[in-house]
Amino acid sequence: MNQSKHAPVVVGVGTTKFASERPDGNIRDLMAEAVLDCMADADLENLKAVQHGLTSYESDHFNRQMTLGAVLHDQIGLTPLPNVRIEGGGATGALALRTAWAHIQSGLCDSILVYGCETNGKGISSKTANQLFALSADFDWEMMVGGTYTAFYAAMIRAHMKQYGTTEEQFAHVAARNRSNALLNPIAQRGMDVSIDDVMKSIPIAEPYKLLDCSLLSDGAAVVLLSTEDWARQHSPKFKDRPAVHFTGTGCGTDTMRLGDRYPDITNFRGKQAAAQQAYQMAGIKDPLQEIDVAELYDSYSGVEIQAVEDLGFVNHGEGGPRIAEGMFDLDGQLPANTSGGLMGRGAPVGATGIVQAIEIVEQLWGQVDERRQVANAKRGLTDTHAGVGTMCVVNIFERQD
Amino acid sequence: MSEGQVKSKFDVQTIETTGHDPWADFREVEKLSLEFTQQYRHSLGKYSKFFIELENKKFLATQCGKCEKVFAPPRPLCPDCLDITIWKELAGTGTLETYSVIHFSPGTNDDVRQLETPYVLAYVLLDGASTLFPHVLKTDLDSIEMGMKVKIEYTDEPVDHPIHLMHFVPLEDE
Numbered sequence: 167m168n169q170s171k172h173a174p175v176v177v178g179v180g181t182t183k184f185a186s187e188r189p190d191g192n193i194r195d196l197m198a199e200a201v202l203d204c205m206a207d208a209d210l211e212n213l214k215a216v217q218h219g220l221t222s223y224e225s226d227h228f229n230r231q232m233t234l235g236a237v238l239h240d241q242i243g244l245t246p247l248p249n250v251r252i253e254g255g256g257a258t259g260a261l262a263l264r265t266a267w268a269h270i271q272s273g274l275c276d277s278i279l280v281y282g283c284e285t286n287g288k289g290i291s292s293k294t295a296n297q298l299f300a301l302s303a304d305f306d307w308e309m310m311v312g313g314t315y316t317a318f319y320a321a322m323i324r325a326h327m328k329q330y331g332t333t334e335e336q337f338a339h340v341a342a343r344n345r346s347n348a349l350l351n352p353i354a355q356r357g358m359d360v361s362i363d364d365v366m367k368s369i370p371i372a373e374p375y376k377l378l379d380c381s382l383l384s385d386g387a388a389v390v391l392l393s394t395e396d397w398a399r400q401h402s403p404k405f406k407d408r409p410a411v412h413f414t415g416t417g418c419g420t421d422t423m424r425l426g427d428r429y430p431d432i433t434n435f436r437g438k439q440a441a442a443q444q445a446y447q448m449a450g451i452k453d454p455l456q457e458i459d460v461a462e463l464y465d466s467y468s469g470v471e472i473q474a475v476e477d478l479g480f481v482n483h484g485e486g487g488p489r490i491a492e493g494m495f496d497l498d499g500q501l502p503a504n505t506s507g508g509l510m511g512r513g514a515p516v517g518a519t520g521i522v523q524a525i526e527i528v529e530q531l532w533g534q535v536d537e538r539r540q541v542a543n544a545k546r547g548l549t550d551t552h553a554g555v556g557t558m559c560v561v562n563i564f565e566r567q568d
Numbered sequence: 569m570s571e572g573q574v575k576s577k578f579d580v581q582t583i584e585t586t587g588h589d590p591w592a593d594f595r596e597v598e599k600l601s602l603e604f605t606q607q608y609r610h611s612l613g614k615y616s617k618f619f620i621e622l623e624n625k626k627f628l629a630t631q632c633g634k635c636e637k638v639f640a641p642p643r644p645l646c647p648d649c650l651d652i653t654i655w656k657e658l659a660g661t662g663t664l665e666t667y668s669v670i671h672f673s674p675g676t677n678d679d680v681r682q683l684e685t686p687y688v689l690a691y692v693l694l695d696g697a698s699t700l701f702p703h704v705l706k707t708d709l710d711s712i713e714m715g716m717k718v719k720i721e722y723t724d725e726p727v728d729h730p731i732h733l734m735h736f737v738p739l740e741d742e
């Protein structure tokens with residue numbers, strides 16, 4: 167099923183600056199800031215023609231506030247429009263966009279504002295933050311035995327290392343490259359110029375993962391306005407001024423909560439393979455390495471990017487490490503990945519993560535990112551986002567129509 | 569401070585701005601510290617027999633009568649067949665399939681024990697099981713090897729959660 171002819175278009179995008187702490191505002195303020203940025207991007211004076219809202223956030227705990235869907239919908243002036251709140255763990259933002267895709271494709275509405283945010287930074291202690299994230303593991307069987315998310319991912323990459331000979335230096339390449347890319351992204355939380363050696367020598371967190379193999383806790387918000395092409399032409403003066411970007415494919419795959427229940431398939435993300443196949447079929451993609459020009463990959467830990475390029479079908483299983491180390495996914499490589507800096511450098515406020523990944527892709531396709539990270543003539547891009555240890559995976563595809 | 573004025577105990581920060589600032593009127597930000605604790609009556613449901621038998625130093629898995637898969641951790645319902653499983657005792661020996669040495673742990677909850685770092689989170693294929701069971705492996709860190717044989721060791725010490733009645737140790741050659 168190739169839906170791209172009628173696929174929703176991206177009308178506008180907006181973000182805040184990402185940071186470990188935004189002392190100048192709370193989650194409501196960040197949401198407002200990103201929405202104003204989106205209105206400026208689409209050259210909209212107000213949002214009165216928008217027909218639907220969609221709130222994307224993961225956790226009620228970080229703000230001592232349930233029903234943030236209602237709070238934020240009100241904050242940005244969308245009442246009395248219909249609204250829906252989406253939660254999908256780490257994949258929340260990507261699942262929100264996928265849900266918005268279905269809202270438009272079904273004809274339920276012609277336009278929908280997808281707004282996501284999270285304050286995972288310093289609003290609570292990092293100990294409490296990690297305890298809260300641990301609640302998204304299986305409490306009695308994984309968390310109470312002393313499990314941590316870093317350790318689950320570490321056990322997975324160790325199995326990958328044993329099966330395929332993947333090395334720590336290979337995933338350190340991801341940690342160094344994504345932080346370096348973030349230096350070119352003005353909204354990024356923490357760009358850094360670090361060497362593979364620096365990554366290798368950083369303190370161990372859960373072996374084989376070290377401090378610089380881990381991604382960031384962030385405050386931030388991101389907004390995408392999606393609509394039918396007709397709605398965009400009618401309501402956004404900016405729409406005709408830049409190439410139309412269509413949301414042409416979306417896939418979602420799941421796997422067992424616990425890594426151990428997937429035995430013997432514990433080296434890779436089966437849910438990601440399923441999500442990618444659905445998205446490729448929908449977007450009419452047969453050879454993803456050749457047909458995708460830029461990708462935002464879910465680098466929650468550096469080795470996860472190695473597993474992702476395999477599960478997304480860019481390279482064969484077992485080749486992810488060597489191809490990454492050779493630079494295939496660097497800015498000057500065959501398929502630049504995480505040009506934004508990824509979760510490692512740009513940051514990852516959970517409910518905004520999948521949305522800001524899409525924003526990086528859309529801005530790449532529009533040709534409007536910093537020229538030092540702009541992928542020349544990028545026509546089609548992909549986002550890869552997941553929850554848990556690949557417990558739910560979402561792949562979204564955007565394409566420029568020339 | 570004038571008579572009758574209450575000194576704020578809260579933390580107020582004035583954000584510095586430069587150039588044109590659309591939020592110039594909103595640059596004082598106040599913060600407060602809040603605590604929030606919860607108490608649960610946490611049910612172990614149909615998994616309970618596993619935990620109850622740990623006190624008797626027995627390790628129970630469940631088995632599906634249809635596909636014969638053996639689940640450790642147990643599942644009351646086979647996810648492949650949607651058949652209700654039956655309990656099956658395992659010997660408690662197995663093989664280390666993968667692991668991580670944890671150097672930083674945020675702890676689980678304040679009301680349960682904290683593990684001293686570094687410690688090992690091990691994924692063990694118990695003999696007779698079809699899935700991996702995650703738990704702490706107590707061993708000399710230098711002696712860990714993928715594929716090593718391990719066994720369950722039980723404890724008689726009081727614990728906060730019954731899963732702590734067991735852990736893994738290396739299986740010595742006999």
Ligand SMILES: [Zn+2]
Pocket residue numbers: 632633634635636637646647648649650651
């Ligand atoms: Zn069965």
